[in-house]
Amino acid sequence: MGMREIAREVGIEAPSIYNHYKGKDEILAEICFDTASQFFKSFEAVVDKEDKPLKQLKAAVVAHVGVINENMEAAEVFFNEWMFIEEPEKARFKKMRYDYEMRFREIMDKGIKRGDFKKVDTKLACFVIFSALNATIELSKSNSRINKEEMAEEMANILLKGIKA
Amino acid sequence: MGMREIAREVGIEAPSIYNHYKGKDEILAEICFDTASQFFKSFEAVVDKEDKPLKQLKAAVVAHVGVINENMEAAEVFFNEWMFIEEPEKARFKKMRYDYEMRFREIMDKGIKRGDFKKVDTKLACFVIFSALNATIELSKSNSRINKEEMAEEMANILLKGIKA
DNA sequence: CCTACCGATCGGTAGG
DNA sequence: CCTACCGATCGGTAGG
Numbered sequence: 001m002g003m004r005e006i007a008r009e010v011g012i013e014a015p016s017i018y019n020h021y022k023g024k025d026e027i028l029a030e031i032c033f034d035t036a037s038q039f040f041k042s043f044e045a046v047v048d049k050e051d052k053p054l055k056q057l058k059a060a061v062v063a064h065v066g067v068i069n070e071n072m073e074a075a076e077v078f079f080n081e082w083m084f085i086e087e088p089e090k091a092r093f094k095k096m097r098y099d100y101e102m103r104f105r106e107i108m109d110k111g112i113k114r115g116d117f118k119k120v121d122t123k124l125a126c127f128v129i130f131s132a133l134n135a136t137i138e139l140s141k142s143n144s145r146i147n148k149e150e151m152a153e154e155m156a157n158i159l160l161k162g163i164k165a
Numbered sequence: 166m167g168m169r170e171i172a173r174e175v176g177i178e179a180p181s182i183y184n185h186y187k188g189k190d191e192i193l194a195e196i197c198f199d200t201a202s203q204f205f206k207s208f209e210a211v212v213d214k215e216d217k218p219l220k221q222l223k224a225a226v227v228a229h230v231g232v233i234n235e236n237m238e239a240a241e242v243f244f245n246e247w248m249f250i251e252e253p254e255k256a257r258f259k260k261m262r263y264d265y266e267m268r269f270r271e272i273m274d275k276g277i278k279r280g281d282f283k284k285v286d287t288k289l290a291c292f293v294i295f296s297a298l299n300a301t302i303e304l305s306k307s308n309s310r311i312n313k314e315e316m317a318e319e320m321a322n323i324l325l326k327g328i329k330a
Numbered sequence: 331c332c333t334a335c336c337g338a339t340c341g342g343t344a345g346g
Numbered sequence: 347c348c349t350a351c352c353g354a355t356c357g358g359t360a361g362g
Contacts, residue, residue, distance in 0.1 A: 003341060015342080016347050024341065054329065108328070120328050121319055127304065128297040128323050135296035154286055158293050162327030163273070163285050164219065168357060180358075181331050189357065 025086050028077065029093075032085055035071060035078040036096045042067045043103060053111030058156045060104060064133050065152035068140070075137055101126050129159055190251050193242065194258075197250060200236060200243040201261045207232045208268060218276030223321045225269060229298050230317035234305055244299055266291050294324055 003024060007014040021027050046059040068075045085093050104126050111117035132155060140148060168189060172179040186192050211224040233240045250258055269291050276282035297320060305313060 002339080004339090013348060015344095015349085018342075019347070111328075116330055117328050118326070118330050120323055124316065124319055125323055125328050127300070128320060131300035132293040132296040135292070135300075139292065151289065154289055155293060158285055158290055158327070160327050160329045161283070162323070162325050162329075163276075163282050163290050164325045164327075165281055165283050167355080169355090178332060180333085180360095183358075184331070 025084075028081055029085050029089050031074050031077045032082050032093055033089075033096075035067075035074045036093065036100070038067050038071060038074075039064065039100055040096075043100070047103075047107070052116065053107050053114060054116050054160065056107050057104070057111065058160065060107065061129065061133060061156040061159070062149070062152045065136055065148065065155070068134070068137050069148045072137060072140060079134055079137065101130070104129065132159060190249075193246055194250050194254050196239050196242045197247050197258055198254075198261075200232075200239045201258065201265070203232050203236060203239075204229065204265055205261075208265070212268075212272070217281065218272050218279060219281050219325070222269070222272050222276065223325065225272065226294065226298060226321040226324070227314070227317045230301055230313065230320075233299070233302050234313045237302060237305060240302055244302065266295070269294065297324060 003017055004014045006027070007017055017027075021030075042063045043060055046063045047056050050056045050059050082093060083090070105122040108117055108120070108122040108125060112119055112122070136148075136151065136155070139146065139151070168182060169179045171192070172182055182192075186195075207228040208225055211228045212221050215221045215224055247258060248255070270287040273282055273285070273287040273290060277284055277287070301313075301316065301320070304311065304316070
C-alpha cells in the first residue's frame with residue numbers, strides 16, 4: 001500500500017497526508033502500536049475473569065482471535081509489516097510483543113505447576129499457538145462466511161488437547 | 166529482492182538475467198514449484214516407512230520442517246511470495262498445495278477411523294499444523310544455533326498431544 | 331554477457 | 347488541503 005493509495009482511501013491527495021503524519025514510517029508505527037494495545041487490552045479484559053489456567057488460556061486464545069477479526073486490516077499490517085518500523089520504535093515494539101507472549105507463558109507456567117498442563121517448553125508452545133492464531137487472518141480473508149468464534153473455540157481445543165486420542 | 170540484487174548474487178548484470186529467464190515472474194514460479202516438489206518428494210520418502218497414522222504424521226511433520234531448513238531462502242519465497250505467481254501458474258500452484266495438504270488429511274482420516282486420533286476437523290487441524298511448521302522458518306532465521314530436529318520433534322509432540330495434562 | 335537507457339512508480343518537498 | 351515536481355528505484359528493452 002503506497003501513499004497514493006492510502007490518500008485515495010481517505011479522499012485526499014497524497015501530499016496532504018504529510019499534514020497529519022511525518023511520513024509513511026509514522027503511519028506504520030501508529031497502526032502497529034495501536035494494534036498491540038488492542039491485544040493487551042483484550043487480554044486483560046478476559047483473563048482475570050477465570051481462575052484456572054486452562055480456562056484462562058482458552059479465554060486468552062479466543063480474545064486474541066477476536067482482536068484479529070475486529071481489526072483485520074490493521075492486523076495484517078501488524079503481522080506482515082512490523083519489521084519495517086524504524087529503530088528505536090522497532091525495539092520498543094518487539095518488547096511489547098515479548099511482554100504479551102510472556103503473559104501467555106505465565107499462564108502456562110502456572111498450569112504446569114498445578115499439574116493442569118504437560119511439562120512442555122512454554123516458549124515453543126507459545127510459538128505454536130501464536131503461529132496458528134495469527135495465521136487465521138488468512139482464513140478470515142479468504143472465507144468471510146466462516147463462524148469465527150466457533151473456529152477459535154475448535155482451534156483452542158486442538159492446541160490444548162492435541163489430536164491424538 | 167530486485168533484479169539487480171539477484172544479478173549481483175550470481176555475479177552478472179541485471180539485463181543478463183533475461184538470457185536465462187523471461188522475467189521476474191518466471192524466476193518466482195521456478196522457485197515456488199521446485200520447493201513444492203521438494204515437499205512432496207520428502208513426504209513420499211518417509212511416510213510409507215511407517216504403517217501407523219500417528220507415526221506417519223509425525224514423520225511427515227519432521228520431514229516438512231527438514232525441507233524448510235534445507236532450503237531456507239527458497240522456502241521464504243515459497244511462503245511469502247507465492248501469491249505473486251501469475252495465472253494460470255498460480256492456480257496450478259494452489260492445487261499442488263491443496264494436494265499436499267490432502268496427503269496429511271488422509272493420514273488423519275485414517276487415524277480417526279482407527280481410533281488413534283480424536284474426531285477433529287481435519288481441515289482445521291491441518292491448518293494449525295502447517296501454520297506452526299511454516300512459521301519455524303522465522304525461528305531458524307533468528308537463531309541458527311537451535312537444534313532443528315529436536316525442535317521439530319518437540320513441536321510434533323505439542324501438536325499431536327496438546328499441552329493439557 | 332555487457333552498456334545505455336526506457337517508462338512507471340515510489341516516498342517525499344516546495345510553494346501556495 | 348492542493349498542484350507541480352524531485353531524485354531514486356523498479357522491471358525490462360535495444361543494440362551490440
